[in-house]
Amino acid sequence: MGQENKLKIRNAAVQVISEKGFYNTRMLDIAEEAELAVGTLYNYFKSKDEILEYIFAKEMERRMEIIAELKAKDISTKKFLKEFLDRHFEVLIRNPHLGRVVVREKDFSGREKSGNIQQFIETLIEALEDIFVEALANSEIKDIDPHLMAVFFFGAIHGMIEHALTKPDIMMLKNAPQFIMERIEHIFIN
Amino acid sequence: MGQENKLKIRNAAVQVISEKGFYNTRMLDIAEEAELAVGTLYNYFKSKDEILEYIFAKEMERRMEIIAELKAKDISTKKFLKEFLDRHFEVLIRNPHLGRVVVREKDFSGREKSGNIQQFIETLIEALEDIFVEALANSEIKDIDPHLMAVFFFGAIHGMIEHALTKPDIMMLKNAPQFIMERIEHIFIN
Amino acid sequence: MGQENKLKIRNAAVQVISEKGFYNTRMLDIAEEAELAVGTLYNYFKSKDEILEYIFAKEMERRMEIIAELKAKDISTKKFLKEFLDRHFEVLIRNPHLGRVVVREKDFSGREKSGNIQQFIETLIEALEDIFVEALANSEIKDIDPHLMAVFFFGAIHGMIEHALTKPDIMMLKNAPQFIMERIEHIFIN
Amino acid sequence: MGQENKLKIRNAAVQVISEKGFYNTRMLDIAEEAELAVGTLYNYFKSKDEILEYIFAKEMERRMEIIAELKAKDISTKKFLKEFLDRHFEVLIRNPHLGRVVVREKDFSGREKSGNIQQFIETLIEALEDIFVEALANSEIKDIDPHLMAVFFFGAIHGMIEHALTKPDIMMLKNAPQFIMERIEHIFIN
DNA sequence: TATGAATGAGCTTTCATTCAT
DNA sequence: CATGAATGAAAGCTCATTCAT
Structure with missing residues (x-):
């Protein structure tokens, strides 16, 4: 099944890009890491850019799934945020390479097509904003611009992730969700 | 005076890199923006990387100056932070191009030499940490890991800057320091 | 029957090569036009070059058949030429794609193996020359280097075909044999 | 002066392309023949295609100059044609490489931009046609579709050139203009 | 010091060909 | 025989850097 190779390429790309950065990564590097020929990469992706796009698209999809899942649970906003943060960080602790790529390469401005990547950040911020708006309507939080x-908060979250992954400081990564939740709690009325 | 050209190159680089990103910017682009020949750039900088290094070094220097200046004033931590945030954002409002470069290109990982750039972030975070440590010693703030x-906070600050400059949303940029200060205040005892 | 596929490939190749030129045509293009897989092409042809060789070989064979047929008829040189021109153009009017390939790709110089293709032109010119030589011996035509x-005349013929197919100008293609014959008649004594 | 290099590149390209064909010629081949680096080629031409375009454009320009010059002389059509043929062939005898490129690569169909090259043929044919039209108006020639x-005639001319250069047969090239003129004369009234 | 043409290593991408299924 | 994914050599092109003027 061809999807197996697509996965191998994605993982190899994540690995190499997290180490060298997108622009210092050659297609040959990814191919070697994936134990495939360069040409094979182009059977699954139209271009180098598209590989990065795909990585972000996949991560966005995952986050949206988590959010949809949590929404279905109908829990309190506070619990919602705690759950989301836990899961978000959990993924990154398990795959720090992925985390590094996501936080570092988000500013990719390869010409005009960087749609997915810019959108990754936008969408997550909007999702966070939606949660605050709803909480505000329920008078769960103080009256602050959502x-x-x-x-x-998104900046704080990504800043902590980036910092923890750059050192790397797995301890900070573990403490971060709890720490952030405590900061968030200050805006909750009860 | 030669330093005039060095300044022209720096400004041109900031302008172009903020628009196209570091890796999509050619030395020729910078030269044209600076109204100089490509060769002239090499009379002031050893390499393309060094131009980016210089931009960050210069900004770091400025921030350290502000910090030194404020430390000399011997004001309260709260006032200190407010002043610093105000001045930090003021620079960026006046020069959004510079802001974009600073927040976006910080992950530059050109092989081994990215000394200054990684350090820019590190140093600022450490400076912030010092302030919190001192405030903690003076019992000005609650007992939280500095x-x-x-x-x-550094993540939150840069996240807001990046978001505001990407849209661009000058209003958010103006409100940000006040907003951040209010968040910070929640952790102050008095 | 396997020859059916060989025919399909030939026709597909003629179609695509006439549109994009030999070097801009990929094996995949031919395969898709033939509604076959790429691999299948290699069951019938050793290489891409060989497909072009085959097209020319086939056309040469056809022309030689026509010539042999006409020779058997034992008609006058003038009639011979007229018949040959009529049949030659008739093929091209019915299959302009083929015509375009034959007149355009004749200069194929893929390294050393272009035997058939160079020979196509050579052989036709020689055939024409033979006719003139014979006519000269019979004092049918004026004493001109055959x-x-x-x-x-071969250049004139191909030039007219190419021009007519490039526009395309089907009218010119129809008038061409008659026109050329009239020019040829000037060299006939009677 | 930079134009010197442009000339060197053109000549090198003519040389190599005439030997290997356009598609079998690599930029490196041209560079080596010109004793320049590959990068230098791109300081004078935007692409490989553009080099071929330039070759044709230059030749067209030369032919148009010859035509303009002869028109200024106000000579008879017969003399006009003879002069033009003589000069056209003279160029090719002196530079057979150029001749081979011009007659072989005229069908270049590199995507959509092959403007100059298609036009080279078109323009020359039109120029020839103009001469016939004028001669017809002056009753210099028989009433034949110009x-x-x-x-x-254009096909015949190019066919002879191509044939003579392919062998190569310098004798044929020398006799060709005379031979063609005699054919043309058969259509002249006096 | 300023210039910008020359350089060539290095990159992405293509595509004819192979071969296991 | 048919298939089409895998392959990797090869090509066009870019651009940081150099250096003669």
Whole structure:
């Protein structure tokens, strides 16, 4: 089944890009890491850019699934946020390479097509904002601009991830969700 | 005076890199923006990488100056942070191109030499941490891990800057320091 | 029957090569046009070059058949030429794609193996020359160098075909044999 | 002066392309023949295609100059044609490589931009046609379709050139203009 | 010091060909 | 025989850097 190779390429790309950065990674590097020929990469992706796009698209998909899943649970906003943060960080602790790629290569501006990548950040921030808006409507949190709040917390989250993965400091990564939740709690009324 | 050209090159680089990203910017692009010949760039910088290094070094220097200046004033931690945030954002509002470069290209990993750039972030976080440590010693703030706190706020600050500059949303940029200060205040005892 | 596929491939190749040129045609293009898999092409042809060789070989064979047939008829040189021109053009009017390939790709110089293709032109010119030589022996035509004559008329014929197919100008293609015959008649004594 | 290199590249390209054909010629081949680096080629031409375009454009320009010059002389059509043929062939005898490129690569169909090359043929045929039209108006020649006539002679001319250069047969090349003129004369009234 | 043409290593991408199924 | 995924050599092109002027 061809999807097996697509997965191998994705994983190899994540590995190599996390180490050398997107622009210092050659298609040959990815191919060697994936134990495939260069040509094979092009049977699954139209271009080098598309590989990065795919990585982000996949991660966005996963996050949206988590969010949909949690929404279905109909839990409190506070619990919602805690769950999401836990799962978000859990993924990164298990795959720090992926984390590094996601936080570092998000500014990719390869010409005009970087749709998925810019959108990855946008969408997550909007999802966070939606949660705050709803919480605000339910008077669960203090009256603070939900958009600013979302951007603020998203920045803090990614900043902590990046910092922890750059050292690397697995301890900080473990403590981060708890720490962030405590900060968030300050905006909750009860 | 030769330093005039060095400044022109730096400004041109900031301008172009903020628009196209470091790796999509050619030396020729910078030269044209600076209205100089390509060869002239090499009279002031040893390499393309070094130009980016210089931009970050210069910004780091400026921030350290602000910090030194504020430390000399011997003001309260709260006031200190407010002043620093105000000045940090003021620079970026006046020069959004510079802001974009600083927040986007910080992950530059050109082989081994990215000393200055990684350090820019590190140093600022450490400076922030120092402030929290001192404030903690003076019982000005609640008992929270100062390192985590510094990373958290630094991430939030840069996240807001990046978001505001990407849209671009000058309004958010103006409101950000006030908003961040309010968040910080929640952790202050008095 | 396997020859059916060989025919399908030939026709597909003629179609695609006439549109994109030999070097801009990929094996995949031919395969898709033939509604076959790429691998299948290699069951009938050793290489891409060989497909072009085959097209030319087939056309040469057809022309030689026509010539043999006409020779058997034992008609006058003038009639011979007229018949040959009529049949030659008739094929091309019915299959302009084939015509385009034959007149355009004749200069194929893929390294050393282009035997058949160079020979296609050579052989036709020689055939034409033979006719003139014979006519000269029979004092049917004026005393003009038969080789120059053959090259001259062959060039004129192919030039008209190419021009008519490039536009395309089916009217010119129809008038061409008659026009060429009238020019040829000038060299006949009677 | 940079134009010197442009000339060196053109000549090298003519040399190599005439030997290997356009598609079998690599930029490196041209560079080596020109004793320049590959990169230098791109300082003078945007692409490989553009080099071929330039070769044709230059030749067209030369032919148009010859035509303009002869028109200024106000000579008879017969003399006009003779002069033009003589000069056209003279160029090719002096530079057979150029001749081979011009007659062989004229069908270049590199995507959509082959403007100059298609036009080279078109323009020359039209120029020839104009001469016949004028001669017809002056009753210098018999009443024959000038367009068909132009295409016919152009094909014959190029066919002879190609044949003579392919062998190569310098004798045929020398005799060709005289031979062609005699054919043309048969259509002249006096 | 300023210039910009020359350089060539290095990159992405293509595609004819192979071969296991 | 048919298939089409895998292969990797090969090509066009870019661009940081050099250096003669």
